[in-house]
Amino acid sequence: MATRPKATVVPFTHHAEGSGVGQRVTVGGDAGHEFDVDTYPAFGGRDASPSPLSYALGALSSCNQITASIVAKELGVTLGAWTFDVQGDLDTAVMVGGEEGDANFDAVSVRATVQTDADEATFEQLRTETERRCPVTQLFQRSGLQYSSDWTRAAL
Known part of the structure; x- marks a missing residue:
């Protein structure tokens, strides 16, 4: 993990889990935003979420x-x-x-x-x-x- 070398540096983090080409991303921070990632069928996905x-x-x-x-x-x-x-x-x-x-x-x-x-x-x-x-x-x-x-x- 990156360290905070100076006061103006804000770390952006996330955790991701998935299988195949699909993934659920949880954004770090208090809000805990989540979003899904997939891709077009040509790349092996189902196009169920944005690529x-x-x-x-x-x-x-x-x-x-x-x-x-x-x-x-x-x-x-x-x-x-x-x-x-x-x-x-x-x-x-x-x-x-x-x-x-x-x-x-x-x-x-x-x-x-x-x-x-x-x-x-x-x-x-x-x-x-x-x-x-x-x-x-x-x-x-x-x-x-x-x-x-x-x-x-x-x-x-």
Whole structure:
């Protein structure tokens, strides 16, 4: 287990149990949130729950929204409703076919629309600072895949 090297480090933990390709994950902490993971039949699952890859892409959009809320407070702007469209392109040749190479997504694209009172320059600062500070965005960007994002400002 990771140690807490400084006061600003927050450990995120979970416990998982399962069989076959299905799994029940219990998130650490007082709330004890649980979620199920499965996968598409092509990968041996029953498609009874989202796949780990769907959760990863969901984590990307939700982490951007959370991080942007933090950044918006610092910038003094108000955010309203969000919409995200996220696509991850996965070549299954490595994962399923056993070929040599990288099992990562080839590309991930994010399209976000957010209602805000930010002007154009402040909105661009919100976007760039959010992507810089969002842990999940950084996981994707630093993994070597082709990452793109397109954020649209909508009237609040």
